[in-house]
Amino acid sequence: MDVSTDSKRGPPTDGEGELTPLEQEVLDEYAKLAGNLDNLSGILAELAANPSAEILDALRGLERKTTTVFTLLKASVYSIVLQQEIFGDERREEGGGMGT
Known part of the structure; x- marks a missing residue:
């Protein structure tokens, strides 16, 4: 029971503010993923707003x-x-x- 309440409170008190290397690596990967998703979202929004001439020509041919x-x-x-x-x-x- 103590383990589940400790995990809800946050990191252990003996090294408060410090993350294990694994935790830091996971957070870094999540930050990269969030950045990549933001970039993808921006690119998709731009493509939706201004479809390229190549795409339109290909669709006309199709x-x-x-x-x-x-x-x-x-x-x-x-x-x-x-x-x-x-x-x-x-x-x-x-x-x-x-x-x-």
Whole structure:
């Protein structure tokens, strides 16, 4: 029980204000991480506010390619459906002619 209450109070009283090397290393790493996250946040905010011309050009190219693929896909599906209808009509005509 004493250990948990001691950890809530802070460092031990015999070397108050001093950190172990491990504690100092952990705090340094957290400080570096916080600095890196601040830098990343700033860069992302800048990119969101002012997208670069390269990114916009790449997105336009991607949009054109996607549109082309979508158009070709629609045409292919239409062609398949049309072929199935033609073959279905031919089969009905052949089947109807034999029965009469």
